[in-house]
Amino acid sequence: MNMVLREPNAEMLRRKAAELRGRVVLMSHQAQSAHLASSLSCCDVLAAAYWHALRIEPSKPNDPTRDRFILSKGHAAMAIYTTLAFRGFFPVEKLDTYNQDGGQLAEHPPANLLPGIEAATGSLGHGLPIGCGIALSGRINKAQPYRVYALLSDGECNEGSVWEAAMFAAAQKLENLCVIVDYNKWQATARSNETLQLAPLREKWESFGWDAIEIDGHDVGLLAKLLSNIPNGSGKPVAIVAHTVKGKGVSFMEDDNNWHYRAPTAAEVEAAHKELGLI
């Protein structure tokens, strides 16, 4: 596959990630919605993907040659909605309808309703098998040199279907498939590694036949480079184990798992926006 690797504009990507975070915090407050901290931990991945790596055209959301991004950790819906809106898939005003009666933006991404949402998620462990199918269909259909990305949470890696898919992808050498694990060390109610033993996570992916790399999941420049470099020439699917901080970007939310369920007050939104450099 011919690849044009552009040098990422890390400063621009950092700014985008901060803007995403700001809007997500506001949405959580307006809708009194959970999963804020999980949404904040993956904003750098989303910025790197949507403003650098993904070959997508928001005006043509169903273009068969587009790269696919599946938010397998569907509870971070606020983050993907904000990303898609800011990237031009639908009007930004639509974000105000999040979790409102009659809207299209439920607390988990819906099927067949919103441009840019490749798969409905929310039940964990589904995004990677679907991603395998889309990646494999590119080979069967031929001449569709797109890439498929699946963003997983570390808690999601509890699900057996993740590892079923991991073994399938390796056996089939799905080199156009990339997993990013948002490794924020928490799941809904406890530390992820203490719930089910996840460590050593990079080695797990490697032992399943993947190329795996462990990075700082808030280094947008590095994320952008890695996500652009799929396939990487090894003939294997690629797993990026991205070490992140749950609640990243807002000091009083960082690594505090109460923000898995809590929604911020208006004063907390203002404090967060100040920290993010938005006001």
Place this chain on the structure above:
Amino acid sequence: MRNAFADELTKLGMDDPRVVMLSGDIGNKLFDKFRAAQPDRFFNCGVAEANMTGLAAGLAMNGLRPFTYTITPFVTTRCLEQIRTDVCYHDVPVTIVAVGAGLAYAGLGPTHHACEDIAFLRALPNMKVICPGDQWEVRAAIRAVAKQDKPAYIRMGKKGEPTIHKGPLVDFEIGKAITISEGDEICLLSTGNMLAEAVEAAKMLGDAGRSTRVVSFHTVKPLDEACLEEALARFKLVVTIEEHSLIGGFGSAVAEWAIDNGQDTRKLMRVGTPDAFFKRSGEQEYAREQLGLTGHQIAHRIMERLA
């Protein structure tokens, strides 16, 4: 039925480049011809049915027509959430094909029995539930699902079932029952691999002077409402016959429809398996005898009901 499925799917794969076969590490040699003809469209997905089902959804999202296949409980109940969420919610054309419906694998024990799958699958929005009665209905069902753009479930027996139809079914339609033989007094509505038992029951009832119609009701969802309406209007007794629990299966579907549509439910009689696991060893014929599901026993129960 399974040989007919493999044969027909191989032919379909030649005609339709969208057809992809996914097997859950089953069917030793069964798919050799398909694999030889379409090496790029056959995948042994291993003993990993959740991934196989999600994978199929992903393939279907991108324009392909995947068929997933393994023994009934594993291709249905094991991965029910993937069928519900990945296939039905996205409303993509994945066909779930199950081998060994009901008590077909009686000898393998309750882990391999499948008497609840119709209940599970017919509750899913967008899903069509097809239970072919013989090998010709299997072949026709495969062709019919390929022409539509929706999720489907095809529930087969295993091998060696009696062939009821004389040849290919050119008029087969999903949701349209097939009359096998005519009668005036009793109407037997059989779904799936009980068709031969229904034919046997009708013969015995006929010998006893009870004129009996036999219908192969191969689609449980959507129901052939016209057929049901006519049967309940015309016959003294309408009997649903299935190798599936009386809870939630074909008979339940007919009874629900009858109640919702103001039909005379006193004319209905349901034959199926009880709310219990069948724990004895023994093959399908033995299990049917123990549960009162042979043609002879069904005819006897109907005579008692009419006495």
